[in-house]
Amino acid sequence: MAFLSLRDIYKSYYVGDQTIPVLKGISLDFNLGEFVSILGESGGGKSTLMNIIGGLDRNFSGTVTVDGQVLDHHKEKQLDEYRRATVGYIYQSYNLISHLTVLDNVLVSLDMTNLTREEREQRARTLLKDVGLADQAKKYPSQLSGGQKQRVAIARALAKDPAIIIADEPTGALDGENTKEVLAILNQIAAQGKLVIAVTHSQEVAHAGTRIVHLADGKIDDDQILRPPYPVPGEPSQIEARPLPAWVSYQNAFKHVKYHFWQNFLIVLGTAIGLFAVLLFGGLGNGVKAYIDKEINTFINPQSVNVMRYIPDDQASAVQTNPQLGSFSDQQIQQLRSVKHVKQIQPGYQFQNVQVDQLGSKTINMANVSNWSSDYQKRIIKAGTIPGKNEIAVDKKTVAKKYSTKDWRSVVGKQVTLNWTSVNKEGMPVKLTKTVRIAGVVDYDKSALNLMNTATMKAALQEGQAMADPTFVTIRVDQREHVDQVQKKIDGLKNAKHQREFTAVTAGSILGEINTIVDLATNVLATIAGISLVVSALMIIVSMFMSVAERTKEIGILRALGESKRDIRRLFTSESLLLGLLSAILATGLAFGLGYLINLALYQIAKFDMIQIQPANIGWTFALALVISFLAALLPARRAAKLNPIDALSAD
Numbered sequence: 001m002a003f004l005s006l007r008d009i010y011k012s013y014y015v016g017d018q019t020i021p022v023l024k025g026i027s028l029d030f031n032l033g034e035f036v037s038i039l040g041e042s043g044g045g046k047s048t049l050m051n052i053i054g055g056l057d058r059n060f061s062g063t064v065t066v067d068g069q070v071l072d073h074h075k076e077k078q079l080d081e082y083r084r085a086t087v088g089y090i091y092q093s094y095n096l097i098s099h100l101t102v103l104d105n106v107l108v109s110l111d112m113t114n115l116t117r118e119e120r121e122q123r124a125r126t127l128l129k130d131v132g133l134a135d136q137a138k139k140y141p142s143q144l145s146g147g148q149k150q151r152v153a154i155a156r157a158l159a160k161d162p163a164i165i166i167a168d169e170p171t172g173a174l175d176g177e178n179t180k181e182v183l184a185i186l187n188q189i190a191a192q193g194k195l196v197i198a199v200t201h202s203q204e205v206a207h208a209g210t211r212i213v214h215l216a217d218g219k220i221d222d223d224q225i226l227r228p229p230y231p232v233p234g235e236p237s238q239i240e241a242r243p244l245p246a247w248v249s250y251q252n253a254f255k256h257v258k259y260h261f262w263q264n265f266l267i268v269l270g271t272a273i274g275l276f277a278v279l280l281f282g283g284l285g286n287g288v289k290a291y292i293d294k295e296i297n298t299f300i301n302p303q304s305v306n307v308m309r310y311i312p313d314d315q316a317s318a319v320q321t322n323p324q325l326g327s328f329s330d331q332q333i334q335q336l337r338s339v340k341h342v343k344q345i346q347p348g349y350q351f352q353n354v355q356v357d358q359l360g361s362k363t364i365n366m367a368n369v370s371n372w373s374s375d376y377q378k379r380i381i382k383a384g385t386i387p388g389k390n391e392i393a394v395d396k397k398t399v400a401k402k403y404s405t406k407d408w409r410s411v412v413g414k415q416v417t418l419n420w421t422s423v424n425k426e427g428m429p430v431k432l433t434k435t436v437r438i439a440g441v442v443d444y445d446k447s448a449l450n451l452m453n454t455a456t457m458k459a460a461l462q463e464g465q466a467m468a469d470p471t472f473v474t475i476r477v478d479q480r481e482h483v484d485q486v487q488k489k490i491d492g493l494k495n496a497k498h499q500r501e502f503t504a505v506t507a508g509s510i511l512g513e514i515n516t517i518v519d520l521a522t523n524v525l526a527t528i529a530g531i532s533l534v535v536s537a538l539m540i541i542v543s544m545f546m547s548v549a550e551r552t553k554e555i556g557i558l559r560a561l562g563e564s565k566r567d568i569r570r571l572f573t574s575e576s577l578l579l580g581l582l583s584a585i586l587a588t589g590l591a592f593g594l595g596y597l598i599n600l601a602l603y604q605i606a607k608f609d610m611i612q613i614q615p616a617n618i619g620w621t622f623a624l625a626l627v628i629s630f631l632a633a634l635l636p637a638r639r640a641a642k643l644n645p646i647d648a649l650s651a652d
């Protein structure tokens with residue numbers, strides 16, 4: 001039984017509503033060891049017949065039987081496998097892949113075999129040596145002569161040791177010398193027990209083989225045996241075909257990106273700018289939030305809660321005549337003390353417009369004096385100590401430096417008399433006076449601040465018959481996590497008449513509000529960055545579509561070599577993902593670089609790193625880049641995979 005047999009092959013092309021019959025009932029048998037030339041007039045259907053034999057064409061009627069098995073040309077997978085394992089192609093126009101080296105062009109085919117990596121490379125080098133190209137392995141196709149290119153194509157066709165070699169006008173583009181060499185190689189191949197089928201117009205080629213089949217008007221009109229076929233060695237091929245492993249697609253994608261470096265660099269740069277903006281704005285959001293957090297926590301202990309009396313809007317003016325509405329009774333302080341998680345409670349006092357006597361010759365005025373509380377961090381005391389009984393810590397700028405610009409520390413230890421006005425329980429003004437010792441100097445950075453011992457302030461009010469109930473209290477909560485809970489609890493406390501009593505304010509509540517604004521601003525910026533990301537995505541889509549258009553021929557070659565639709569899809573998807581990945585890396589580098597410079601510049605002003613890019617930002621950027629590039633590749637990759645391999649091969 002013949003190795004390859006064709007029975008009743010009919011094939012027509014359809015252009016518009018016109019049917020063009022090309023093959024009109026072809027039945028042929030071929031055997032291993034034959035070198036068959038197919039002759040016939042131009043347009044007679046020779047290439048069409050080769051595409052059917054080679055497993056590229058699926059739209060015909062009739063049967064093709066290979067090695068006793070009928071080839072089901074309706075099953076794409078079976079045809080992929082057939083091309084991969086059994087057929088090697090040699091074309092008139094060589095059809096090498098331009099961005100791969102000579103060695104890689106041969107390896108493309110070998111990657112679909114069960115050989116090990118070393119064996120594949122070894123075999124590729126041996127094949128190149130056999131066709132006289134041992135020293136050209138690192139060159140690209142554009143650096144070779146026509147004859148050399150055809151020999152690379154022969155090496156590639158032989159790589160998988162296929163049983164059938166199809167050569168479509170293999171010497172059509174070669175001069176006399178190269179033609180002779182290629183014919184000698186084809187004869188050698190047949191002599192190794194392969195079936196060589198060559199399409200040709202040349203009598204020289206035809207007579208180099210063992211048999212000539214002539215095609216006319218879609219039928220065989222002559223079948224001439226010139227010589228007996230070569231004897232077939234008994235040993236079957238040791239090389240087995242396998243589907244293309246995914247990593248080869250990734251590697252090929254990388255090689256293509258590398259070969260067209262500058263073109264791809266521009267795409268990567270364009271995409272990276274969008275990602276970079278997202279990353280930088282995200283980092284800025286983090287930085288600003290951290291800065292505000294730090295600024296607020298410098299002055300206010302995050303574990304403290306400030307409580308004031310709750311005064312409904314309609315009673316705001318009543319506080320003037322009845323100051324007790326805005327102050328805390330002992331009972332109310334007790335009520336607050338009993339709230340769960342409250343660790344410490346400190347009443348708050350404030351004297352306003354305090355006149356300082358006996359401090360040098362100048363008249364010094366303090367805008368306000370507050371009581372020292374756990375609210376303040378110890379580090380605001382720049383000289384001396386925290387004020388104790390009958391002591392005060394004075395503001396550095398508005399008091400100590402007025403006393404002595406240079407030697408402001410010498411104010412510590414001085415005795416001063418304070419004079420101010422307060423109100424009694426009826427809201428009437430009372431003049432007050434108190435002599436105290438200056439225990440320390442306060443530098444609060446943002447505003448003037450004089451601090452006095454709480455008990456001393458209360459005593460001063462009581463001595464002068466003024467109202468001595470505190471107007472606010474500061475609560476220290478046991479743990480930071482309980483601050484919100486305590487705040488809510490206090491806000492919900494009611495008096496006997498079921499009226500709300502207190503309003504609690506925490507550093508967290510101030511922070512929360514500011515952070516909401518910062519978040520909003522960050523989101524607005526991120527939206528702007530998002531728009532540039534859309535542009536980036538479009539850029540990848542357009543470049544992938546262009547890539548598919550540019551590489552149509554390559555797609556045809558890869559399909560002819562046995563790559564499946566899925567392999568082609570994977571090639572383009574992995575290339576797009578690679579571009580996405582490189583964009584994310586570049587964007588991260590740019591964001592860190594520019595972020596560093598911005599931080600350097602802003603550090604002079606804010607003493608803080610305003611751009612804080614965190615691992616989560618980077619994680620999101622990479623995820624975004626990969627999702628975008630994957631989505632961008634979907635359509636172009638699908639289109640590439642759907643291309644008819646015959647049309648793709650005939651692309652210019």
Ligand SMILES: Nc1ncnc2c1ncn2[C@@H]1O[C@H](COP(=O)(O)OP(=O)(O)OP(=O)(O)O)[C@@H](O)[C@H]1O
Pocket residue numbers: 013014015020022040041042043044045046047048049
């Ligand atoms: N995709 C197609 N759509 C329509 N007609 C086609 C298509 N491909 C080939 N044909 C037509 O089918 C006929 C046979 O083409 P084919 O390429 O098989 O001929 P050939 O014998 O190989 O020609 P040549 O020797 O010039 O290469 C031609 O008339 C051609 O115009």
